[in-house]
Amino acid sequence: MCGIIGYVGTDEALPILADGLKNLEYRGYDSAGVALVNRDGIEVHKQAGEIDDLVLPDSSPETLGIGHTRWSTHGKPTDANAHPHVDCTGDVAVVHNGIIENYADLKAELREDGHEFTSETDTEVVPHMVEDELADGMSLPDAVATVVSRLEGSFALGVVAPGYDGIVATRRGSPLVVGHGESGNFIASDVPAFIEHTRQVSYIEDGDIAHVTPAGVSVEQDGEPVDRDVETVEWEAEAAEKGGYDHYMIKEIHEQPSALRQAISGRLDELHGDVDLDIDLPAEYLQSLEEIQIVACGTSYHAGLFAARLFEEYASVRASVEIASEYKFTGGRDPWRTLVVAVTQSGETADTLSALRRADQSGARTLAVTNTVGSTVTREADHSLYIRAGPEIGVAASKTFASQVATLTLLGVYLGRRRDTLGSSAASEILSNVRGLPGAVQQVLDDEDLVLEVAEEYADGDAFFFIGRGLGYPVALEGALKLKEISYDHAEGFAAGELKHGPLALVTPDTPTLAVLTDGTRPSETLNNVKEVESRGSPVVGCSSLEADEDLLDARFDVPELGVMEPLVANVYLQLFAYHVANLKGRSIDKPRNLAKSVTVE
Incomplete structure (x- = not known):
C-alpha cells in the first residue's frame, strides 16, 4: 500500500x-x-x-x-x-x-x-x-x-x-x-x-x-x-533493480530458477526421503492433528489451494483453504488438533494477519509461511517457515508463488513423514521432482519466443478462460489473476468440469481458452472440456506434458515431465503469456492501476 x-x-x-x-x-x-x-x-x-x-x-x-x-x-x-x-x-x-x-x-x-x-x-x-x-x-x-x-x-x-x-x-x-x-x-x-x-x-x-x-x-x-x-x-x-529487463515482473519471472534453488537449498534429504525445515512442531501434536486450515489472499490463496491437496494426500489430514478476509474459527473444530497456516508474501497482509489473530485467540497453533524475515506475521505466529524467494518488486507475484508452492510441498512431505503416512520411497520421488523444478522452469523460460508468438495472435481476445482439474485448478485461477492484474483484460479461471455448468455460455471464437494438461491435473478428463470449448469456436492453448494432444490444440506449450510439480511449471507459461499480452497493449506492468504490492488495510 x-x-x-x-x-x-x-x-x-x-x-x-x-x-x-x-x-x-x-x-x-x-x-x-x-x-x-x-x-x-x-x-x-x-x-x-x-x-x-x-x-x-x-x-x-x-x-x-x-x-x-x-x-x-x-x-x-x-x-x-x-x-x-x-x-x-x-x-x-x-x-x-x-x-x-x-x-x-x-x-x-x-x-x-x-x-x-x-x-x-x-x-x-x-x-x-x-x-x-x-x-x-x-x-x-x-x-x-x-x-x-x-x-x-x-x-x-x-x-x-x-x-x-x-x-x-x-x-x-x-x-x-x-x-x-x-x-x-x-x-x-x-x-x-x-x-x-x-x-x-x-x-x-x-x-x-x-x-x-x-x-x-x-x-x-x-x-x-x-x-x-x-x-x-x-x-x-x-x-531490487531491473538488471537490464524492461520490467521488474519479467525479471522476476526469469529469476524463478534461482528463487526455487534458494527455497529448497539445504532442505532436501532425498536419500532418506525427508526434509529439514527448521521448524519445531512437537511429534505428539502432529500425530494428533485432525485438520490444517490455510488462510491467505490472492496469489497466496492459490498457493494454498495447491498445497491443501498435497497435505491431504501426503499427511492424511483434512485440509481446508479460506480467503483470509472470510475466515472464522467455527464449526466444532478442536483448536488443540488444528494447525492454521497463514501464507503471505509480505508478512504484512492485513486480512491474513487478522485471520491469524482469530485463530490464535481460539487456541489453535499457527504457522506463518512468508518471504519476509522480521515481518509482523513471523512475530505473531507460533512458528515461521520462509520461502526465501528474495525481493519481489513487481506488484503481480511471480517468483514468490513458485517458491510458496515449492515450500508448501516440502511442508507436506514433512507432515507426512512425521505422521507416518508417507513412505520414504514415495517421499524421495516427490523430493526428486522438487529438486528438478529449477531446471524445468528454465526450459520453459527458454521457450519464451513461442509464448510471445501466441500472445501476439490472441492478445485482442474479448476475454480469456483458464481451465484445469486437480492441481491444475489453482494454476488456472492464478493464470487468470496474472492476466487480469496486468493486462486489464477480463480473465477467469475455472475448474474444467464447471464449464458446462454455466460459463460455457460465454465461450465464442473471440475468447481463447488456456488449459493445464499435465500430471496431477487429470488431463484426459480436461481434454473433454477442451473439445467442448473448441466445438463452440474457442481457440485453445494447452500447457501440456501429454505425448499426443496436438490435434485438439491451436497452440501447445510443452511442459517438462516432473510428476506432481508439472502444474507449477505450466504456470510459468501462463505468467509469460500474461506479461506479453500486457506488454503488447502498453500496460503499466509493474504498477497496475488500482493495485498495491502489500495490502496493509482490511
Whole structure:
C-alpha cells in the first residue's frame, strides 16, 4: 500500500528521499510528496500523479526529511490529499500508512478547538493532535506517544517538526523498518526504500515509539526503553533493480530458477526421503492433528489451494483453504488438533494477519509461511517457515508463488513423514521432482519466443478462460489473476468440469481458452472440456506434458515431465503469456492501476 521513507543524518536528504520514493513505486500509489525540515520550518512538496512528475527543488541543504507514496483510501488522489500532511502552523509534518478508524470523531473535536483542515484524509488529524501536545510543552516523542494512544485502527507513522533532531516513528498493524547507516539513519515501510545505503535494519514492533536521530535510534514501549535487534539484510541492492529487463515482473519471472534453488537449498534429504525445515512442531501434536486450515489472499490463496491437496494426500489430514478476509474459527473444530497456516508474501497482509489473530485467540497453533524475515506475521505466529524467494518488486507475484508452492510441498512431505503416512520411497520421488523444478522452469523460460508468438495472435481476445482439474485448478485461477492484474483484460479461471455448468455460455471464437494438461491435473478428463470449448469456436492453448494432444490444440506449450510439480511449471507459461499480452497493449506492468504490492488495510 502506501510507502514511507525518512532520513536524518549528515547528507542532503532530498536526493535520498527522491530515490526512496522511486524504490517504493512497486507498492502502488497515486500521489507522492516530501517534507524537508530546517530550523525555521517545514518545506512540503507534494502532488497527485507519478513520482516522475513530482516537482522538487534542484537541491536543498536540509539533512532531515520524510517522503510518501499514497494509495488512496480516504479522499481522491489530489494534490491536497497527498502526503505529507501538516498542522495549522505548518510546523508538524506526518506521513502515514494504514487507516485511522476514529478520525471523524477526532476531526470534529479538533474543529471545535479551532483547527482547520485542508484535505479529506484520515491522516490529517495526526499533525493537528501533535500540534496541541507540543503546545503543552511535550517533547516530540512524548507527543506522538500521547496521540497514538487515542488512535484506533492500523497505522505506521513518521513525524517531524522543526527544533527536534530527528524523526519519530511508530506503528500498529502496518510495517515499519529502521535502517542504520554510516552517514545517517532511515525509516521506511519496506527495506528497498534505502537498501542502497544500508543493509543493517531493525524492525519496529506494534506500540514502539522510535526516535531516529543522526546519532542513532532509541525505542520505547509503554514509556520504557526497549532494544530491537539489528539484523543484516542478506540480499544486495542490485536484487531490487531491473538488471537490464524492461520490467521488474519479467525479471522476476526469469529469476524463478534461482528463487526455487534458494527455497529448497539445504532442505532436501532425498536419500532418506525427508526434509529439514527448521521448524519445531512437537511429534505428539502432529500425530494428533485432525485438520490444517490455510488462510491467505490472492496469489497466496492459490498457493494454498495447491498445497491443501498435497497435505491431504501426503499427511492424511483434512485440509481446508479460506480467503483470509472470510475466515472464522467455527464449526466444532478442536483448536488443540488444528494447525492454521497463514501464507503471505509480505508478512504484512492485513486480512491474513487478522485471520491469524482469530485463530490464535481460539487456541489453535499457527504457522506463518512468508518471504519476509522480521515481518509482523513471523512475530505473531507460533512458528515461521520462509520461502526465501528474495525481493519481489513487481506488484503481480511471480517468483514468490513458485517458491510458496515449492515450500508448501516440502511442508507436506514433512507432515507426512512425521505422521507416518508417507513412505520414504514415495517421499524421495516427490523430493526428486522438487529438486528438478529449477531446471524445468528454465526450459520453459527458454521457450519464451513461442509464448510471445501466441500472445501476439490472441492478445485482442474479448476475454480469456483458464481451465484445469486437480492441481491444475489453482494454476488456472492464478493464470487468470496474472492476466487480469496486468493486462486489464477480463480473465477467469475455472475448474474444467464447471464449464458446462454455466460459463460455457460465454465461450465464442473471440475468447481463447488456456488449459493445464499435465500430471496431477487429470488431463484426459480436461481434454473433454477442451473439445467442448473448441466445438463452440474457442481457440485453445494447452500447457501440456501429454505425448499426443496436438490435434485438439491451436497452440501447445510443452511442459517438462516432473510428476506432481508439472502444474507449477505450466504456470510459468501462463505468467509469460500474461506479461506479453500486457506488454503488447502498453500496460503499466509493474504498477497496475488500482493495485498495491502489500495490502496493509482490511
